[in-house]
Amino acid sequence: MQSIVARFEVSRSAILDAEGKLSDALPAFAVEPTALLALYRAMTLTRTFDRKAVELQRTGRLGTYASSFGQEAVAVGVAAAMRQDDVLLPSFREHGAQLWRGVTATELLLFWGGDERGSDFATAREDFPVSIPIASHAPQAAGVAMALQRRGGDRAAVCILGDGASSKGDFYEALNLAGVWRLPLVFVVVDNGWAISMPRARQTAAATLAQKAWAAGFPGVQVDGNDVVAMRHATELALDRARAGDGPTLLEAQTYRLADHTTADDASRYRAQVDVEARFAAEPLARLRRYLTAIGAWSKSDEAALGTACDSEIEAAVAAYLATPPQPPEAMVDHLFATLPADLEAQRAAIMAAGNGDG
């Protein structure tokens, strides 16, 4: 005889639709417009940062850069739900989350401009630097969450990764560890439609990415990743679960990468511009602006003032970045170990003797 031994369901959460209309009740945090205005400002700042970073790269003043254009609601929504004493382990397209948590635009520019000091954050000191290798930070997030769990208290870790990452073994191992130990950890899988040139449809045969969490014994939920209200709310619910000792949650944030993969990529090689343009209709900033305008909390002059404020904030960061002299060359060995091993002393001397730009 056959019987059903397990069942699971994957739900999808969405609140603010592409038209700026509510498809569900506003969560408590969003009833007063103040919180929504803060989210809108943060997304605008992120978009300004992305635009400026790409411009710097195009003019030879920044290294290869991964823009988050179109995905601002995921990063900002997740970060806004976190407490400052939670720990973020981002992938490399979560500038909005890092900025929200206090990483400065100057630090981000230093990192993407090729300076390790950009990962020596002055705030959010326990947050991990970006993870360039895909999904490898997922088991590290389990370790951070295990540390937080062992200390007691109600802090949690948040690991953001991509749809491509959900195909990797690291990801499955991390989910398994988080599930079996009920770790205070939220995985945010950002399905932006593309892993460089590989579309989501060819990434996996699974109907959803969220269901992978159920296989590891904890809930996975799909969220409209272009809806910052839904993103923040879903993350808050997941963090509440984590803080209560109920274990991890996986959020599948459905968004769209409007930008090239990086400034070194040319997405026109693998996707049609007309398809990309169609996705602009659902982008995250316009819908929130429409909503805020409709409730009388936002005006054209507010928009102009915000644009000016974001521009000047990022311009100031760019100026600080460009004015930062490079590290002395011996810095490349000085941070390898707590103390310089004797075996490196001769090389350190040689590095210093070679001088700047002559090594």
Add this chain to the structure above:
Amino acid sequence: MAEASTVQAVNLALARALEDDPRVLLLGEDIGVNGGVFRATEGLHARFGAARVVDTPLAELGITGLAIGLAAQGFRPVVEIQFMGFAYATIDQLLNHAARLRNRTRGRLTCPLVMRVPFGGGVHAPEHHSESGEALFTAAPGLRVVVPSSPGRAYGLLLAAIRDPDPVVFLEPKRLYRALEEEVVDDGVALPLDRAFVLREGEDVTLVTWGAMTLEVLDAAATLDAEGISAEVVDVATLRPLDAATILGSVEKTGRCVIVHEAPLTGGYGGEIAARVAEHALTALLAPIRRVTGWDTVMPLPRLEARYMPSTARILAAAREVCSWS
């Protein structure tokens, strides 16, 4: 004072570290109630509890990443990987993250983890259990790679590795686990890392080795002594960062250098040592540098294992040959 085998010395060091430092925790497959596949953690689960001697799901990569997260949070995780052949899955985590975390954050986050891996041949283990992959780890800047060669050095070096503020790959020669016992004082005193040990002083030839091969090398040195050849034996112990000064000092004295390791010749760490000697002690050399190593092939299954491992006879032949030059 009590006699201890190498695996017992490892156990003593782990217990001491758990006792002394609440940040220390052990992670691995079957290390809890079962005491580890080699019994290195025997009794520790009962003594320190499941929260500090943690049986993990089967996931070498995952455990290593987990340890990185714990280490960045201020814990001192000690990971056991059961066999060298299973440690290759950890390389992404070790090379891309553990070895780089301090450097890439300019010291904001650090990674004081230890990964213990039983390694090497000579115990007729199944396929994928007997490799000597130390050169994969020595090639990575930011890692310490440590190989003990006796119970006493296993105890002292493992304590040092656990107390070290940076990641350490601690390779335990499983042929030594139960090959000999010696008195090990469980006094919590660590041995220095980054330093080679001169196991025997001599004048005519320097034999450089590490791990289980010290047994054959010391045997060879005793035989050579009876033949009137005085061999100095250097146990490198910490492969990376290398204590080149001790090796170079010895070669400058003897004028001859034979390097012995189980790993294959090509790309083996002996090549780095030979290069250092050639670069810095060439004028002291009276004979070519020789390497006595495993062959450039896949580690054979047990029936041919003895033909793969560097034997005392091969070491003797190399030492006699270099001593024939003057």
